Amino acid sequence: MATLREPLVEHFGKSWQAEATVVAAAVDRASRRAAFAFGDGQIRLHDLESGEIASLAAHGDGAPLCLAQDVGREGFLSGGDDGRLVRIDAKGEASEVLKVQGKWIEHVASHAEAGLVALGVAKQAILLGPKGERRLDHPSSVGGLAFAPQGKRLAVAHYGGVSLWWTASEGSAKVLPWKGSHVAVSYSPDGKHVMTGMQDGELHGWRLADGQDMRMSGYPAKPLSLDWVGKPPYLASSGSEAIILWPFTGKDGPMGKPPLEIGQGGGALVTMVAAHPTISVVAAGFENGLVIVADVVSRRTITAKNPGEGRISALIWSPDGRFLLIGSEEGYTGIFDQKASVAVT
């Protein structure tokens, strides 16, 4: 990658400028189409092969608050402040899946093998699957959702901890308690740990086998973006002036070990991290608009997008690892095509 020309998006990609904030970005499971959701209500679809672009107002006068790939190979799911969950199918057509009166759908996650969709709606998580719909109650608003790797469990972050629900059977949740407000949640790829980002600028985690707590503090901002990179994995996190990567090796995971810090120097905070799906590479977006791509093994970084155009608010790789999607609070969107870069170098 060292011979690549920087910034990557300028040389091997495309960018667009809109007025509205980019709320979220997603790529379907087939890596065929990308979607950007905007604060003005628009959802823009990009055919990654042909470059064709289409726009739709999936939430009427409302706005999307979250976006995810659908359970199937193609299509997306979008939740909005109109209380609607909208499915955007392979043809790019929108249809309503569910409507919650007077509430916002703030979180959406899906699991292909288990055929499940989970929504965060105020204090409830709604689980939609082959067996129908379940509404899961929590003591406070849902801060984040994550399926376990096999889809057998759903982790829901809230004030005071995380609730773990079995997805295939009824019954109450197992609560992993920890004082404070948990605003992001992620399952480790081996399913052995659940990690949360907290309101107070720290990460919390539990080893599920014995409930052992883990606490990583000292973040200057809320670590809202979490992702797992490499094998054995590092947990990459936002909320600091570098990508903070915690090694999950050995029995005790990151406990007692210092984190790896990559990409520091600019003084700006990392707002988004996105792990490459196949190689030990992680992308990070900053509050000043900079986006870097970092190799966790060599610790080298390259610039994907120069600073400017607002705080990075969306960052994601396509499932095949070929495309990197970037979105900013000030309406910038960019797509880097790794194949185009290989063709040049």
Add this chain to the structure above:
Amino acid sequence: MSTQMPVTVLTGYLGAGKTTLLNRILTEPHGKKFAVIVNEFGEIGIDNQLVVGADEEIFEMNNGCVCCTVRGDLIRILGGLMKRKGKFDAIIVETTGLADPAPVAQTFFADEDVKRQTKLDAVVTVVDAKHVIERLADKHGHEAADQIGFADVIILNKTDLASEAELAAVEKAIRRINAFAPIHRAERAQVPVDALLDRGAFDLQRILKANPHFLEIDDDHHHHHEHATSFSFQLDKPINLERFQSWMQQVSTIIGTGLLRSKGILDVAGSDKRYVFHGVRMQLQGDVGKPWAQGEQRISQLVFIGRGLDPEALKAGFEACIA
């Protein structure tokens, strides 16, 4: 696009007229669009506005300060609304009748995303002219007094239901709790929108402009310990800023949740500019303000609103900060 969205917090005891005031703000032809965060749906008779329901979730921060509570639902809703910025000009937050205004106000100082995208413009408290005296004496008197103590603007509503003598007594009772917020008398919450919005009550530079006669008040020091009261102090000798700041930290730690608001304009030794600060409970913010004019009398002024304040000890502490 980096400008912060102003937020007005509307408090007031049950039945004081908050909803009437809110409907008035939303229907007056001022050409502004508002996003409104309400505690109960259905009371607002407006369709063409962004109206969002809140859950009043009070969260403690894990920063070792027990009284530092924030509204988790507000963090969430303000974040969601800011994704739609451009669709409205300001945000209004309505609190429940018994709500403590402190967690709402503290949210604007404690959460980095809320701080970055929005700014608290003013706390507006609606007071029922007919019932407030009774209210202050009943079992929820504490909450009613705190709402008045927190206010930057007070709407004395339902004045048509009270006699002039009753109104004078009510204003005196309000002044005892909060000597500084302007009081607007109103019938059926009829108040010019300018008096409520764009006050900049938490803007340090605006504190200087809005309060040229910061402390010209009747100092009617009633020692009324169960409820909030306000006290002001004035010194004509320069202040040692470091000593002052550490004293303020001490004061806020000792008084704790009893301290509602503080404000000050200081003459700092060795500086030709004013130092301005304000505090909500234990959260203090300060900055250098405009320079003193040639020949202008330099004085330091300080205001505390809270419960269980000891004016003698505060006066002695303030005097110990003289450089």
